[in-house]
Amino acid sequence: MAERQQHDPQHATDPQLQSPSKDDMISYVMALEAALLPCLPARELQAIDRSPHPSHQIDVERHARDFMEAAKKLQLYFISLQREDQPTKAETLRKEIAAMEEELKVKTELIKKQERLIEGWRA
Known part of the structure; x- marks a missing residue:
């Protein structure tokens, strides 16, 4: 996710985001992402290897998708806070x-x- 944000052309050309605190905001989001990543359910991630049931794969994909959606919402929230601070x-x-x-x-x-x-x- 952090790599996608750093290489996203919209973020690179958006004048609202070209401020000294842009790097700080990116580092905060990356730190948050790193902190939340271990929250993915390890038991369900390991279930893929041990179980032939496709439902386990679906559960893991659902949890991963939910996690990524939550991380994206947090990222957008932090970016909106940064925009509010700009004149x-x-x-x-x-x-x-x-x-x-x-x-x-x-x-x-x-x-x-x-x-x-x-x-x-x-x-």
Whole structure:
């Protein structure tokens, strides 16, 4: 599952996920996956080897499928939490506009200062 997520093109190009904490989130999901994997019922996994009954195979497949569905839900939940933490487009634009306005103010003051120097030299 972790390999699929790392190589999934949707995750690679999604700008919402391109943040410093993306690697942290992936590591959390991988750790969770590693922690949950032993929870698969070992007795039923071993039953395949010992039993000729196809129902045992079906039980193991069902448990494995249920486990993978639960892991995927957890993964999507963590990814949605990460997306909630990121600023919206409007917030990002407001910050950029504020930075540009501050830069404009500084440059305007610098221009006025230079104009006064030039006027002083002419006089």
